[in-house]
Amino acid sequence: MAWNPSRWSWNSLNDQIQQIQTKGSVEEPWTCGNRKDLPIGSRVFLFKQGTKQRGIIGVGVTLSEPKKNPHYNSDLAAEGKAVNQVNVRWNLLAKEPIIPYDVPMCLFVITTRHLGIWF
Numbered sequence: 001m002a003w004n005p006s007r008w009s010w011n012s013l014n015d016q017i018q019q020i021q022t023k024g025s026v027e028e029p030w031t032c033g034n035r036k037d038l039p040i041g042s043r044v045f046l047f048k049q050g051t052k053q054r055g056i057i058g059v060g061v062t063l064s065e066p067k068k069n070p071h072y073n074s075d076l077a078a079e080g081k082a083v084n085q086v087n088v089r090w091n092l093l094a095k096e097p098i099i100p101y102d103v104p105m106c107l108f109v110i111t112t113r114h115l116g117i118w119f
Contacts (some may be wrong), residue, residue: 001030001088003057004049008072017093025091027063031083036066038086046090048097055097060090 003010016026030046032038039062046058064087070077092098 001032001044001046001058002049003046006050013093013095016090017095020090020093025060025089026093027087027089029069029085030088031072032066032086033084035084038062038066040065044088046093053096054101056099057094057097058090059092060088063087063089 016028019026030044038044042062044060044062045056046060048054048057066084066086068082069085071081071083073081
């Protein structure tokens with residue numbers, strides 16, 4: 001999963017981070033690119049794209065299989081564009097990367113296990 005702040009403003013991110021801190025999770029529909037083979041219960045990681053502070057900012061699990069929905073950009077939706085989307089239960093969201101883009105893969109595995117995330 002990916003999020004690029006220059007393409008979509010996530011206005012509710014701070015509120016959702018707070019909800020995770022108080023309730024343990026938050027549910028949010030999320031686009032999954034061309035993926036159609038993402039079973040319910042799949043572990044997903046959210047990668048923040050762009051030029052600043054790239055890296056993993058979220059960890060969750062899918063609650064639905066991919067389905068076509070209107071595009072999240074209202075202009076593109078008005079043109080009839082659609083995206084593949086799944087419902088995700090995010091157990092961890094952060095404004096800044098919990099694992100920066102430049103961290104080697106071996107440290108990624110160690111860090112996620114330290115956070116109690118097994119995959």
